[in-house]
Amino acid sequence: MAIQTDWVSSAQAITGRDHLAVQAVSEHLYATLLPGITNVTDRARCYSFYPWFIWKFDQVARKKNIDELVRLFRRGECLHSLIGITHELDTQNEWAHGGGLVGRDTLVAVARKVREGKTIRLSQYSSVDAEPEDRYFKNKLGGLGQYYLGPLKELEVLDGDVRTGVRYTSEWGTTLARVYDRAVDGNAFFEIVRKDQVNLVDIRSLRSFCPCGLRKNHPERDTLVDLLFCRGQGDLKHEIGVERRNTLLLLLDFARRTGKMAGTPINPQLFLSGCYSQFLPDGSPWAVHSLLEKAAEGWCIYQRQELLAIAVQGMFWGGLAALLLEGGYVPDIKSYAIWFQRHFVSPSDPHFAGTSFAEITEVRKASQPLHSNWQSPDHELGLAEDLLEAQKQNDCSAVVSLSIKLLTSLIARQTSGSPYGRFEISDGFFEMYRINLASLQRFSGDTWTSLNGGEWVEWLAANWGIRTHLRVALRKLRHQTQDSFRIVPLDDGLHVREAPVAKWSSSRLTQALRFLYDLGALDAPTDIENGSYALTEFGADLLESELARC
Amino acid sequence: MPDADELSLYREIHSRGYEASIIGTYSLDFQFYERVVLRRLQSSGCRHNIVLADAKQCAKALGSNEFYPRFCGLDYTLLPVQSALSFHPKFIFLLGRRKSRLILGSHNLTASGFGLNREITTAFDI
Numbered sequence: 007m008a009i010q011t012d013w014v015s016s017a018q019a020i021t022g023r024d025h026l027a028v029q030a031v032s033e034h035l036y037a038t039l040l041p042g043i044t045n046v047t048d049r050a051r052c053y054s055f056y057p058w059f060i061w062k063f064d065q066v067a068r069k070k071n072i073d074e075l076v077r078l079f080r081r082g083e084c085l086h087s088l089i090g091i092t093h094e095l096d097t098q099n100e101w102a103h104g105g106g107l108v109g110r111d112t113l114v115a116v117a118r119k120v121r122e123g124k125t126i127r128l129s130q131y132s133s134v135d136a137e138p139e140d141r142y143f144k145n146k147l148g149g150l151g152q153y154y155l156g157p158l159k160e161l162e163v164l165d166g167d168v169r170t171g172v173r174y175t176s177e178w179g180t181t182l183a184r185v186y187d188r189a190v191d192g193n194a195f196f197e198i199v200r201k202d203q204v205n206l207v208d209i210r211s212l213r214s215f216c217p218c219g220l221r222k223n224h225p226e227r228d229t230l231v232d233l234l235f236c237r238g239q240g241d242l243k244h245e246i247g248v249e250r251r252n253t254l255l256l257l258l259d260f261a262r263r264t265g266k267m268a269g270t271p272i273n274p275q276l277f278l279s280g281c282y283s284q285f286l287p288d289g290s291p292w293a294v295h296s297l298l299e300k301a302a303e304g305w306c307i308y309q310r311q312e313l314l315a316i317a318v319q320g321m322f323w324g325g326l327a328a329l330l331l332e333g334g335y336v337p338d339i340k341s342y343a344i345w346f347q348r349h350f351v352s353p354s355d356p357h358f359a360g361t362s363f364a365e366i367t368e369v370r371k372a373s374q375p376l377h378s379n380w381q382s383p384d385h386e387l388g389l390a391e392d393l394l395e396a397q398k399q400n401d402c403s404a405v406v407s408l409s410i411k412l413l414t415s416l417i418a419r420q421t422s423g424s425p426y427g428r429f430e431i432s433d434g435f436f437e438m439y440r441i442n443l444a445s446l447q448r449f450s451g452d453t454w455t456s457l458n459g460g461e462w463v464e465w466l467a468a469n470w471g472i473r474t475h476l477r478v479a480l481r482k483l484r485h486q487t488q489d490s491f492r493i494v495p496l497d498d499g500l501h502v503r504e505a506p507v508a509k510w511s512s513s514r515l516t517q518a519l520r521f522l523y524d525l526g527a528l529d530a531p532t533d534i535e536n537g538s539y540a541l542t543e544f545g546a547d548l549l550e551s552e553l554a555r556c
Numbered sequence: 557m558p559d560a561d562e563l564s565l566y567r568e569i570h571s572r573g574y575e576a577s578i579i580g581t582y583s584l585d586f587q588f589y590e591r592v593v594l595r596r597l598q599s600s601g602c603r604h605n606i607v608l609a610d611a612k613q614c615a616k617a618l619g620s621n622e623f624y625p626r627f628c629g630l631d632y633t634l635l636p637v638q639s640a641l642s643f644h645p646k647f648i649f650l651l652g653r654r655k656s657r658l659i660l661g662s663h664n665l666t667a668s669g670f671g672l673n674r675e676i677t678t679a680f681d682i
Contacts, residue, residue: 008681014663015562016671339622476587483667484592487566495585496668 017483022490025506026322026470027478028315028441031431032511035308038429039301040253040514042161042234046153048106048517050230050524051220054186055086056150057163057174061183062192072171076146080132081199083108083148085212091117092209093216101530102218106520108149109142117209125205128198147172161233161247181229189223190214221526231525235552251552252301256281257518258549259294261528261541272528272539274515278312279387281305283380291378297556300428307427311443312510313416316390318441319508320397320409322471324350326493326505328402334502339472342500346467347460350406359460366459367450370411370418377419386415397508405508410463417450440477441470472500563677565648565670568659570596574650576604581665582644583613587623588667594632602650607665610643611636656682 024030047053059082063075087107091114094104104110104117109131116131131142145152147168155172158164163178174183195212198204213219220227231237235251260277263286276287281302286292294302325346329336336342351359358366375382382388389412396404425443436442454462472493479491494501519539522528527545541549569577577597579589589607597605614636618624628634637643646669648659661677663669 009678010563011676011678012563014661014669014671014675014677015564017564017566338620477591480588480591480667483566484595487564489672491667491672494668494672495588495666496672497583497664497666 017487017489019489020482021504022479022482022488022492022506025478025490025492026315026318026441026474027439027481028311028318029511030439031435031442032308032311032315032513034431034435035304035311035429036511036513036515039249039304039308040518042157042247042250043514043517043521044153044157045512045514045517047157048520049217050234050521051217051226052108052149052154053158053161053163053230053233054182054220054226055215056154056158057179058183058186058190058192059083060164060172060174061180062187062196066193066196072168075171076134076168078196078199079150080134080143080148081128081202082195083150084113084128084132084142085195085199085204085209086215087113087142088117088120088204089209089212089215090217092120092206093213093218095121096210099530101523103216107217108153112140112142120204120206120209123206125203127202128204129202163233178233182226182233185223185226185229189219189226217524220524227525231548234521234525235548237552237555249301249304251556252298253305254518254522255549255552256294256298256301256305257515257522258527258541258545259298260292261539262546262549263292265541272519274513274519275510277515278305278309278513279380282309282313282387283377283385285378285380287381289378289381295553297553303427304429307425307429307443308513310416310425313386313390313412314441314443314446315511316393316508317409317412317416318466318470319506320393320405320412321466322475323397323505323508324402324406324409325467325471326502327400328406330502330505331402335499337499339468339500342472343464343468346471347464350403351410351460351463355459359458359463361459363450363454363457363459363462366414366462367417370414374415374418386412386419389415394508410466413446413466416446420447420450438481441474563659563679565659565663565677566592566596568648568650568657568679569593569602570600571650571657572600573655574600574602574652574657576606576651577602578606578608578647578649578651579665580608580643580645580647580649581613581669582610582642582646584609584617584665585623585667586617586625586628588670589632589665590623590625590627592667593665593670594627598631605632606635607632608635608637608643609665611638612642658682 059079063078064070067074067078087109090107091104091110094100095117097103112131116126120126130136131140134146143149143152147155151168155164161178162175163182164172165175166172174180191212191214195215198208234247234254236247257277260280261272264272280286280292284292284302328349336345347359375385379385380387383392389408393405393408393412396408425447436444454465457465475492476495482488482490492502492504492506494503519528522545523530523539526542527548528539529542584607594605646661646663650657658680659677661675663675663677669675
């Protein structure tokens with residue numbers, strides 16, 4: 007009989023994210039609105055580089071097996087990134103050239119060495135067996151495997167996987183490879199990949215491979231526009247991408263309208279504010295083309311979901327952060343809810359605690375700014391920004407107060423229709439992700455109506471705080487054996503481990519804006535920090551022609 | 557990361573080849589059992605599941621109103637054990653047609669017992 011005596015191991019502790027499972031709903035929405043572009047696909051030209059590499063490999067490789075493909079591909083992807091990064095260092099322009107390229111964190115230092123005159127061996131950085139500090143990427147298929155393969159398969163540009171081999175498709179894959187090939191010296195590129203040695207002269211001679219080259223190679227640019235804007239014919243037509251096309255057009259439309267307003271930066275948050283309120287930053291209404299109405303409505307719902315997420319995350323952060331300052335312990339959830347209410351509500355606003363929920367929302371309805379006035383600090387968009395700012399200052403009381411006000415504002419602003427409009431979301435999905443606009447509507451119409459302010463806040467702290475978090479963390483424990491508890495249920499009660507910060511989801515809009523820049527539809531940001539873009543002549547023509555065509 | 561030599565109760569209850577489990581515990585967390593342990597047992601083919609728990613602790617867990625067991629009597633059997641003082645053994649007994657494993661230690665049927673606390677255990681392959 008085998009006997010083993012040991013300590014019981016703990017589940018793997020992780021920081022985790024989305025501790026209230028509220029951003030998962032946002033993710034579902036943005037994945038619907040912007041398919042084919044992800045949070046980690048930063049450069050549009052990679053959509054043609056990857057099929058080109060595999061197409062060229064088929065033509066020139068002596069051995070055509072998966073191991074050889076992986077070996078040469080990793081060198082090739084490494085070289086591709088070095089070309090962009092070197093161009094960036096030569097011009098001091100990260101945005102246009104090396105920004106967002108695969109393995110950048112490791113390869114910037116390598117590019118600097120090359121610029122100092124050193125000849126390097128690509129395999130020192132590309133080999134899967136390279137030293138971890140040298141290796142540009144861990145995934146066997148590099149950034150293609152980790153980031154780009156999924157969306158490129160979704161777009162029917164590539165097919166397969168690292169086990170069975172990656173293939174380009176006969177429609178999009180071949181077309182993109184051919185138009186890319188015409189603008190680059192593919193034989194020289196593969197010669198260096200094979201030789202495994204590269205110096206500065208070699209890299210500069212391959213500058214046509216830099217992501218900036220897309221703007222100059224019009225056949226390639228037009229093919230990518232066909233792909234992303236569903237403009238192709240026959241087999242090349244992509245109906246599934248209509249949502250993406252409409253979002254990209256909506257971004258261009260927003261750029262066109264705000265471009266006339268001096269000093270107005272175009273960034274994802276500003277765009278979302280416009281969609282949410284249907285008003286532009288100068289206060290004029292944003293009347294979108296009928297083709298884009300559904301996309302605008304979709305992003306409006308997305309932003310409303312995000313505001314809800316910020317409110318509940320803020321309340322959770324504020325509660326845990328304040329509790330940490332008092333020892334970080336409560337015996338149970340009920341005690342936490344009572345402590346939360348007494349700590350945050352009673353001292354600052356004794357009247358609120360005794361006021362009925364209905365009166366609280368009625369007062370807010372009467373006092374909140376018009377939807378159009380979204381630049382007002384009292385508008386829900388302003389409240390969310392103030393909340394995040396207060397969080398940076400570690401002001402727990404301000405964060406909780408703003409969270410409650412934001413939630414009240416969302417309730418006061420809601421209408422009687424379906425909160426998710428045209429989005430098809432199953433009940434099973436909402437069972438998993440219980441904090442959502444539908445449950446906000448439901449609770450504000452029944453459960454909460456019998457509560458006063460103090461009781462409501464207690465309900466929120468318990469149910470949309472700790473209970474939801476424990477359910478989410480237990481789900482993680484069950485599926486991944488990972489411990490993501492931020493407040494840990496131990497034998498004697500609940501112990502705060504860390505207060506997770508409230509933050510906006512990453513909506514893919516940053517990547518979409520950069521794609522539009524790479525394609526030449528938007529001009530380089532003058533202020534990269536704020537992502538300030540301007541519509542180009544090509545972008546304006548594209549917008550007009552698409553609106554006319556569709 | 558857990559020490560490679562340590563014993564993971566999560567892994568144990570997710571092992572294939574067992575058709576029944578009997579878990580003995582002093583205190584228990586129904587939510588943890590139903591949402592984590594039971595699901596893992598079931599997903600690895602363990603269909604007959606029994607929990608023996610101290611009756612007073614059982615009543616305490618039910619009386620907290622924090623989580624009301626949804627699958628008790630349906631997907632598993634709960635046996636609250638009456639005892640003059642306390643029912644205090646902690647074990648996980650996994651039974652299959654070809655193998656059985658008894659894991660006997662200090663771990664209650666709670667998240668803390670499954671590794672948040674420092675717990676010790678001995679596994680016997682029978």
